Amino acid sequence: MQDDVILYVSGLKKYFNTTEGVVRAVDGISFNVKYGETLALVGESGSGKTTTGHVIMGFYPPDDGKIIYKNKYELSVPMKKRPLELKRDIQIVFQDPGTSLNPKRLVKDIISLPLLIHKIVDKKKIYERVAELLEYVGLSEEFMFKYPHELGGGEKQLVAIARALAPQPSFIILDESTSALDVSSQAKVLNTLVKIQKELRLTYLLITHDLGVVRNISQRVMIMYLGKIYEEAPTEKFFKSPMHPYTQMLLSSIPTLSEEDEKIKPKGIESIGEIPSAVKPPSGCRFHTRCPFAKPICSQQDPPDIVLDSNHIVRCWLYE
Amino acid sequence: MLLKIDNLYVNYRSYWYTLKVLNGVWLKVERGERVGIIGESGSGKTTLLKTILRILPQNGIISKGEIIYEGRNILKLSDGELAKIRRREIGMIFQDPMAALNPVFKIRDQLYDILKYRMMAEGRNPSSKELYEESLKLFNDVRLPDPDRVLESYPFQLSGGMRQRVMIAMALASAGKLLLADEPTTNLDVTIQDQILKLIHRLVIEKNLSTILVSHALGMVYHMTDKVYVLYAGDIMEEAGTKELFNKPKHPYTQLLIASTPRLSSIGVGEGIKGKLPDYRNPPAGCRFSPRCPYVMDKCINTKPGRIQLNNEHVVSCHLYD
Numbered sequence: 097m098q099d100d101v102i103l104y105v106s107g108l109k110k111y112f113n114t115t116e117g118v119v120r121a122v123d124g125i126s127f128n129v130k131y132g133e134t135l136a137l138v139g140e141s142g143s144g145k146t147t148t149g150h151v152i153m154g155f156y157p158p159d160d161g162k163i164i165y166k167n168k169y170e171l172s173v174p175m176k177k178r179p180l181e182l183k184r185d186i187q188i189v190f191q192d193p194g195t196s197l198n199p200k201r202l203v204k205d206i207i208s209l210p211l212l213i214h215k216i217v218d219k220k221k222i223y224e225r226v227a228e229l230l231e232y233v234g235l236s237e238e239f240m241f242k243y244p245h246e247l248g249g250g251e252k253q254l255v256a257i258a259r260a261l262a263p264q265p266s267f268i269i270l271d272e273s274t275s276a277l278d279v280s281s282q283a284k285v286l287n288t289l290v291k292i293q294k295e296l297r298l299t300y301l302l303i304t305h306d307l308g309v310v311r312n313i314s315q316r317v318m319i320m321y322l323g324k325i326y327e328e329a330p331t332e333k334f335f336k337s338p339m340h341p342y343t344q345m346l347l348s349s350i351p352t353l354s355e356e357d358e359k360i361k362p363k364g365i366e367s368i369g370e371i372p373s374a375v376k377p378p379s380g381c382r383f384h385t386r387c388p389f390a391k392p393i394c395s396q397q398d399p400p401d402i403v404l405d406s407n408h409i410v411r412c413w414l415y416e
Numbered sequence: 417m418l419l420k421i422d423n424l425y426v427n428y429r430s431y432w433y434t435l436k437v438l439n440g441v442w443l444k445v446e447r448g449e450r451v452g453i454i455g456e457s458g459s460g461k462t463t464l465l466k467t468i469l470r471i472l473p474q475n476g477i478i479s480k481g482e483i484i485y486e487g488r489n490i491l492k493l494s495d496g497e498l499a500k501i502r503r504r505e506i507g508m509i510f511q512d513p514m515a516a517l518n519p520v521f522k523i524r525d526q527l528y529d530i531l532k533y534r535m536m537a538e539g540r541n542p543s544s545k546e547l548y549e550e551s552l553k554l555f556n557d558v559r560l561p562d563p564d565r566v567l568e569s570y571p572f573q574l575s576g577g578m579r580q581r582v583m584i585a586m587a588l589a590s591a592g593k594l595l596l597a598d599e600p601t602t603n604l605d606v607t608i609q610d611q612i613l614k615l616i617h618r619l620v621i622e623k624n625l626s627t628i629l630v631s632h633a634l635g636m637v638y639h640m641t642d643k644v645y646v647l648y649a650g651d652i653m654e655e656a657g658t659k660e661l662f663n664k665p666k667h668p669y670t671q672l673l674i675a676s677t678p679r680l681s682s683i684g685v686g687e688g689i690k691g692k693l694p695d696y697r698n699p700p701a702g703c704r705f706s707p708r709c710p711y712v713m714d715k716c717i718n719t720k721p722g723r724i725q726l727n728n729e730h731v732v733s734c735h736l737y738d
Contacts, residue, residue, distance in 0.1 A: 140605035140606065140607065140608075141576075141605055247692070248691065248692025248693070249457075249692075250688065250692075251692065278456040278457055278632060279456075279632070279634070279673060279676045279677050279678075279688075280456060280672060280673055280676050280688050280689035281688055281689070281692075282676065282678075282685075282688065283675075283676035283678075283685040283686050283687060283688030283689075284687065284688035284689075284690070285688075286678070286685055287685065287687070287688070305605065305606060306678070307606075307680065308677070308678030308679065308680060309678050311678060311679070311680050311683065312678045312679075312683055312684065312685055335680060345607055346606060346607060347680075348610070349606045349607045349609065349610035350606060350610075350635065350680065351609075351610075351613065351633065351635030351636045351638065351639050352635050352638070352639075352679075352680060353634055353635050353638050353662060353674070353677055353679065354662070354679070354681070356679075356681040356682075357679055357680045357681045359681070360680045360681055361680075367607040367608070367610045367611050368611070370575055370577050370578075370608060371605070
């Protein structure tokens, strides 16, 4: 394992039993996250991106595969067996701050709880620290004595970010953290995330479906479809030369706001069909049912990893 | 002129307080014109659409104003006359098809109902065969595969994209002249959203419908409309041709909103807008954006700005342009 890798994931699988059958939410994915980078995990609903994040957080153990954190912790063990310092080091910011903040607690209590649990500061100095954290995410001290319902959507999400920062983590999972916000408050949250990442040298796993957000804050992108990763590339390259037909379809579907943005969208591909059920995923390449370039082999065999150059990997028979 | 709204005030009343939501809204839709309304969640977009069809919840009170549709004031029509308009002339695509479709009836029952009333309003008495054929035609229009299965399904048995197509088919069934679309793709994935938008776009042109598209997704409005209104906290802040609005926004709110949208071609988003929507119980007396506006002046706080015509397709409501 390389030294610059903070999180190493290999052959990760997570299945769920439902009344309709086994849902293969995550079906054998491997990737690395490097220290200090933002890795975007992009996919539509049902692609398994949130499940991946939750497995890393330890909400449920994986069915198969290896997750190694900072070269010494094995993350496939259940939450209870994780040491406290590991729990402290990995934090998450959820999608909807309206439901992830306790409506009956004041902001100061919401943020001080992780400080108490992980004994970050002396008890006497706890509210000083809370005020510092709030200021850090761009909120004034007055917010300490407000309830979540008194805040706007963006402000709530900033409180959730302050809470995630409280135990001084080095890895934060952003699970659709700005999807529920209006653009006017999303901008503030995104700028804050970028600022604190630079200053605290945090590593982000950004789980999202919004490629506009990805373009703005991530360094690398992975595209997930029905439990598998189909393309992996540095952000610049990803937007300049998307290779997988699904990636092209995703990009061409974005309603853009200007002529410059319009030029980036791949031409000659149109969105068709819907994401199939994860209970009975298509054989071979899971995208072949919607792919305009599908060949016979696509429905029979899983596409191999095709390394275009050292950091651009695509899984598609077209490039074989 | 198909629809003209002027000086519209709508309040929501509860036992303890009154929420003053729409605050003198104006809006014009020409025949065949595609109009967009953009604004943040909670700015009154849906309330405005519901007022046009008079389907506000019981505590929604229209306290002032007029909605002139083809020369008649919708707010003064009798229930019978209004029903005729709802059945044949104005259709609405609701935001969340799961909430707008009845979960305990099959799609067939719900769609047939709409078709039956429309045909009766046209003076026909349709047989079930006619209804079936009409449904197939609609489903074909919205590119819904396997129509027989869909008709026999309950809403929960369909995927999100299919439900939205059913919803659009139902809206089309009664939209003879005007289609209201309230965030038609908010709950859908981006590839499905693209399909649905292209579908609505095609149908609107084919059937020569006027549309009002309400959304907080600016990109969508940019592509689908001829003219845009910017709604903030129940006030129209700006009205302009779509290209003009996105290239030369005049109102500070519009400028900040557009600058906050992440782009594909460049890195960096604007500062965003600090604060949150005003409390509708006690909204600012002057410009409702004044508490969040970076250019706020004394008169903004107490005097509501009037409509200022900048050129023939651009109107702004802001004291900066007095």
